[in-house]
Amino acid sequence: MSKLYSGAEIVFKCLEDQDVKFIFGYPGGAVLPIYDELKNHSTIKHILVRHEQGAGHAAEGYARSSGKPGVVLVTSGPGATNVVTALTDAYMDSVPLVCISGQVPTHLIGTDAFQECDTTGITRPCTKHNWLVKDIKDLSKVLHEAFKVATTGRPGPVLVDIPKDIQFAKTNYSKPKKEKKLNGKINNMFTQNEIDKFIDLISKTKKPIIYTGGGVINSGPKASENLREFVRLLGFPITSTLQGLGAFPGDDNQFIGMLGMHGTYEANNAMHDCDLLINIGARFDDRITGKIDEFSPKSKKIHVDIDPSSINKIIKVDLAIVGDVNEVINAAIKKIEKKQNGFKNSNKQRISKWWEQIQKWRTKNSLGFVNSNKTIKPQHAVQRLYELTKKQDTFITTEVGQHQMWAAQHYKFNKPNRWMTSGGLGTMGYGLPAAVGVQIAHPDKLVIDIAGEASVLMTMQEMSTAVQYNLPIKIFILNNQYMGMVRQWQELLHEKNYSESYSEALPDFVKLAEAYGCKGLKAENPDELDIKIKEMVDHKGPVIFDCHVDPNENCFPMIPSGKPHNQMILGPNDKDENKITGKGKALV
Amino acid sequence: MAKAKSAYSIPTKVGRLDTHIFVIWVDNESGVLARVVGLFSGRGYNIESLAVAEVDATKKISRITIVTTGTPQVIDQIKLQLKKLVPVHKVADFKREDKKVIFKEMALLKVVGNKKKIEKTLKACKSFNPVILDKTKQSVVIQITALRREIDKMSKKLKSFGLTSTSRTGAIAMTRGAEVFK
Numbered sequence: 001m002s003k004l005y006s007g008a009e010i011v012f013k014c015l016e017d018q019d020v021k022f023i024f025g026y027p028g029g030a031v032l033p034i035y036d037e038l039k040n041h042s043t044i045k046h047i048l049v050r051h052e053q054g055a056g057h058a059a060e061g062y063a064r065s066s067g068k069p070g071v072v073l074v075t076s077g078p079g080a081t082n083v084v085t086a087l088t089d090a091y092m093d094s095v096p097l098v099c100i101s102g103q104v105p106t107h108l109i110g111t112d113a114f115q116e117c118d119t120t121g122i123t124r125p126c127t128k129h130n131w132l133v134k135d136i137k138d139l140s141k142v143l144h145e146a147f148k149v150a151t152t153g154r155p156g157p158v159l160v161d162i163p164k165d166i167q168f169a170k171t172n173y174s175k176p177k178k179e180k181k182l183n184g185k186i187n188n189m190f191t192q193n194e195i196d197k198f199i200d201l202i203s204k205t206k207k208p209i210i211y212t213g214g215g216v217i218n219s220g221p222k223a224s225e226n227l228r229e230f231v232r233l234l235g236f237p238i239t240s241t242l243q244g245l246g247a248f249p250g251d252d253n254q255f256i257g258m259l260g261m262h263g264t265y266e267a268n269n270a271m272h273d274c275d276l277l278i279n280i281g282a283r284f285d286d287r288i289t290g291k292i293d294e295f296s297p298k299s300k301k302i303h304v305d306i307d308p309s310s311i312n313k314i315i316k317v318d319l320a321i322v323g324d325v326n327e328v329i330n331a332a333i334k335k336i337e338k339k340q341n342g343f344k345n346s347n348k349q350r351i352s353k354w355w356e357q358i359q360k361w362r363t364k365n366s367l368g369f370v371n372s373n374k375t376i377k378p379q380h381a382v383q384r385l386y387e388l389t390k391k392q393d394t395f396i397t398t399e400v401g402q403h404q405m406w407a408a409q410h411y412k413f414n415k416p417n418r419w420m421t422s423g424g425l426g427t428m429g430y431g432l433p434a435a436v437g438v439q440i441a442h443p444d445k446l447v448i449d450i451a452g453e454a455s456v457l458m459t460m461q462e463m464s465t466a467v468q469y470n471l472p473i474k475i476f477i478l479n480n481q482y483m484g485m486v487r488q489w490q491e492l493l494h495e496k497n498y499s500e501s502y503s504e505a506l507p508d509f510v511k512l513a514e515a516y517g518c519k520g521l522k523a524e525n526p527d528e529l530d531i532k533i534k535e536m537v538d539h540k541g542p543v544i545f546d547c548h549v550d551p552n553e554n555c556f557p558m559i560p561s562g563k564p565h566n567q568m569i570l571g572p573n574d575k576d577e578n579k580i581t582g583k584g585k586a587l588v
Numbered sequence: 589m590a591k592a593k594s595a596y597s598i599p600t601k602v603g604r605l606d607t608h609i610f611v612i613w614v615d616n617e618s619g620v621l622a623r624v625v626g627l628f629s630g631r632g633y634n635i636e637s638l639a640v641a642e643v644d645a646t647k648k649i650s651r652i653t654i655v656t657t658g659t660p661q662v663i664d665q666i667k668l669q670l671k672k673l674v675p676v677h678k679v680a681d682f683k684r685e686d687k688k689v690i691f692k693e694m695a696l697l698k699v700v701g702n703k704k705k706i707e708k709t710l711k712a713c714k715s716f717n718p719v720i721l722d723k724t725k726q727s728v729v730i731q732i733t734a735l736r737r738e739i740d741k742m743s744k745k746l747k748s749f750g751l752t753s754t755s756r757t758g759a760i761a762m763t764r765g766a767e768v769f770k
Contacts, residue, residue: 124623125630129674132618149674286596309668312661562596 007136007167008037011100014143015044017176020071022047022062022440024055028075029115030102033167047440047469050461052079054433056086057459060095061437064420065395067220069096069150070437076102077115080161081122085427088126090157092424093243094218096150097157099127100143105165106134119161128156136169144176153187154307155218187308190323195331197319201300203343205276207354208236211259211288214243214423215281215305215325217416223326224248224416227280230329233336235348237358239267241282242408242423250412256358257367260288261559262405265366265568266358268557271296272565273357279303281325284314285424294564304328366557366570367409376526378403378478378549382410382450385476388533395438395447397421399431399455402484402555407450429458432475436462439471446474446537453479453546454503463516466542474536475544477509480551488554492569493561509546518542603659607636607684609691609761610666611769615675616642616650623673624652633658633666637693637736637758649677653760655684655736680769688764694757695739700727701750709749713742 005013011034015023024047027035038046049055052074059070070090074083080101090097104113120132129149131142142160150158202208210231216223224247231238231254238248239259248255257264259271268290271277277299282288289295292314301317303310304325311320321328336343369379382403396411397420398404404421413419420438422430431449439447449456456477466473486501513520519539523532529547536543556571614620621640628635636655643651656666663681670679682689699709706728710718716732716739723729732742736759743754763769 120619121622124619124626128672134618307672309665309672311668313665316661 002172004170005173006033006037006170007139007162008033009040010136010139010171010173011143011162011167012037012041012044013173014140014147014176015071016041018144018147019068020044023071023073024049024058024062024437025073026050026052026055026075026079028077028079028102030076030104030164031073031079031100031162031167032102033164034073034100034102034162046073047436047465049433049436049465051459052082053085053429054436054459054462054465056083056097056099057089057427057430057433058437058440058462058465059097059099060086060090060093060430061397061420061434062441063090063095063097063437064217064434065417065438066441067417068441069098069147069155072097072099074099074101075115076104076119077117079115080117080119080159084122084126085425087123087157087159089422089425089427089430091126091128093422094155094214095157096155098146098150099123099157099159101159101161102167103132103161103163106163107165109163119159123159126157127159130159130161132161132163133166134163136166136171139166139171140174147176154215154310187306188323188327190321190328190331192331194319194321195328195335198302198321198332199335199339201276201302201319202234202278203347205300206350207270207274207299207357208234208276208278208351209270209274210234210236210238210278210280211241211271211282212238212244212247212280213241213282216244216247217281219281219306219325221416223281223324223329226326226329226333230333233333233344235344235351236278237270237355239263239270241285241288242421244282245408245419246413246416249414251414256362258408259565260285261290262409262555262557263559264409265364265557265570266361268559268565268568269361270358274299277301279305279317280329281305283307283310286314287423289314290559291562291564296565364570366568369553369556369571372550373526375550376523376529376547378406378480378553379410380526381476381478381529381547381549382406384529385448385450385533386411388530389446389448389537392446394418395420395435395442395445397431397434397438397447397449399449399451399458400426400428400485401452401455402480402488402553403450403452403455403478405485405555406478411450428452428455430455432456432459432473433462433465435473435475436465436469436471439466439473440469443471447472448474448476451475451477452484453477453481453506453509454483457507460512463513463518463542463544467517471542472540473542474539475542476536477544477546478549479506479509479546480549480553481506482551484553485555491554492558509544513544516542516544518544520544520546522546522548524548603661605657605659606663607655607657608663608666609682609684609689609759610652610654610656610670611680611682611761612652612654612670613677613679614650614652614673615677616648617675620650620675621652623675624654624670627669627673628654628656628666631665631669633662639758639760653758655759678770682761689761690764691735691759691761692733693736693739693759694731694733695743696721696753696755697730697732697743697746697751698727698753699730699746699750700752702726705749709746709751712745712749716742 063070259267435449510520
């Protein structure tokens with residue numbers, strides 16, 4: 001008879017077989033057997049966070065920067081409920097997470113036992129799938145299945161709830177099965193016919209635009225390489241969603257900036273006026289589309305996505321290709337290469353007028369702002385941060401709000417997996433713990449959390465984690481003393497009634513840094529900004545950088561409430577022009 | 589024009605609503621019904637009726653039949669979202685008007701009244717495969733199988749004959765002919 005293992009041992013055997021190197025977690029009564037087993041498994045390192053939400057976001061940061069699933073270990077009851085925000089965040093942004101939660105012993109389930117909650121019930125709508133393991137014999141199978149569900153198809157979080165008695169119970173261990181049959185949940189069955197139609201539409205267009213999203217990043221680094229080849233082959237303009245930044249180089253001439261609510265003038269106008277819209281791995285989110293009825297009214301639309309339910313959900317498309325982005329692009333490139341040589345050149349000639357139009361839109365310089373030599377403008381701070389860190393391979397995380405949009409607009413990404421931000425759920429407090437996870441995955445790289453002072457206080461406790469593991473993360477706070485995006489909306493939509501959006505009694509971030517045992521820096525005027533940024537980058541340990549910026553700055557350009565792409569507010573100097581109706585502006 | 593105070597776009601077109609019957613084959617495991625029903629409530633879809641039972645004891649497969657209404661786009665979404673659930677094997681959806689599909693609901697009706705009223709009741713039920721499950725001098729319990737709207741009509745009609753209690757199942761469906769949905 002083969003050896004019997006306890007449930008806790010089986011958890012680790014599964015993690016080893018799944019090649020897990022790090023777990024982000026927090027112990028508690030219902031997971032103690034698993035924590036007890038930790039010492040016997042030297043290849044797996046546990047990162048002790050300060051709050052379970054932090055564990056979830058750290059695992060997200062780890063997953064998004066490394067392409068591997070993030071693993072979270074929490075206890076029952078409050079441990080599980082605290083991780084719900086991170087699971088929901090991962091679900092919205094398609095991040096593979098495997099969360100293992102302890103549960104009260106099976107005979108106590110349903111009795112309102114101490115630290116009991118209906119974990120699988122609570123997490124059902126915010127995971128791809130979850131399991132309550134009631135029989136030790138199911139444990140290894142369920143755990144392997146959990147990794148498979150999390151990482152295949154459109155990735156996402158899963159949760160395995162393990163009652164304490166199951167962690168003690170003993171049984172045989174079964175290795176993961178190498179199976180080809182995939183339960184019909186993995187959709188990569190596009191046909192050559194669809195690729196032919198794809199190329200056919202491409203060969204007819206005069207005003208094309210490629211709109212890429214997080215699906216390209218999730219498809220792996222190879223997908224980004226292929227995307228670059230594909231886009232250069234065609235010579236089409238390319239824009240990206242917030243989550244897709246880095247798939248195509250941000251400083252490339254064919255890249256016309258991010259699109260959507262705070263996207264560039266040229267990207268949004270190109271989306272509106274194009275005759276062919278190629279969506280690769282994006283989901284027509286409402287921050288992207290603006291007013292649906294007037295979304296890209298004159299275009300044929302192609303949608304490449306691995307999730308069939310993303311297709312025709314928001315925007316009806318003319319050609320849907322359900323498949324893995326990398327493989328679809330690959331097939332398209334092969335098809336183009338087979339075509340006669342004239343194809344590529346005729347393509348570029350046909351769209352030359354379109355490029356002229358885009359250049360005209362570009363001259364608007366929609367990301368421009370009025371700089372100051374008295375106060376630090378937040379956009380300027382991000383630009384300086386970019387200039388001073390672009391030479392090294394830098395990883396950026398953000399919190400949520402104005403600073404996030406400024407980071408997306410002014411920091412240029414040249415590689416995938418370098419940009420970690422909470423887009424779908426918009427979770428304030430994401431960036432600091434995510435930076436912890438990124439630094440764990442890339443110990444020698446520069447990891448910066450571009451933060452707002454309000455967001456960062458939501459998960460500030462994780463500085464303690466960073467200090468404990470000597471993770472040299474840099475928390476670059478654009479401190480404007482307001483919940484900036486809330487204030488901006490109140491200014492634009494609620495007659496400047498700044499209801500509860502001003503943060504009184506903010507902590508002294510330098511002293512706070514010192515209290516955590518790391519370095520604190522402060523910059524209050526533009527002259528000292530560069531020196532201080534350099535000091536931050538050069539410091540070997542974690543840093544909190546308190547960058548005091550103009551509190552009244554708004555994030556522009558912006559598509560206002562319920563408006564289509566061609567009716568943007570460009571900035572404070574654009575107020576008059578904004579009164580011109582949509583048609584008029586499109587002609588500029 | 590009043591300034592819109594939301595950054596979300598407000599839909600201006602309302603699509604046509606269709607009634608569809610979804611048949612979903614799922615693993616009969618704990619929580620599976622909650623997953624399916626939770627998907628409907630979580631995404632704001634509506635459930636008109638629901639019927640579920642295990643149909644294959646060896647493979648542990650249950651068959652869930654849900655009647656719902658929605659625009660063609662919503663119906664499409666429901667189907668695709670259902671297919672994403674891990675314990676879901678296959679999903680069929682039929683329009684209620686579909687002639688190739690049989691839809692049936694069952695109802696138990698209790699009528700309390702004199703002999704005359706009970707006779708009238710039985711006569712009224714005649715075309716809906718009535719089965720008398722219980723009969724006393726003052727009452728009768730009848731089982732009928734019919735379409736939803738027929739049962740609606742019957743229960744209205746039988747009110748005057750002394751209908752005191754109605755119990756109904758959700759609709760179940762099966763395709764006509766030798767074909768099997770794959």
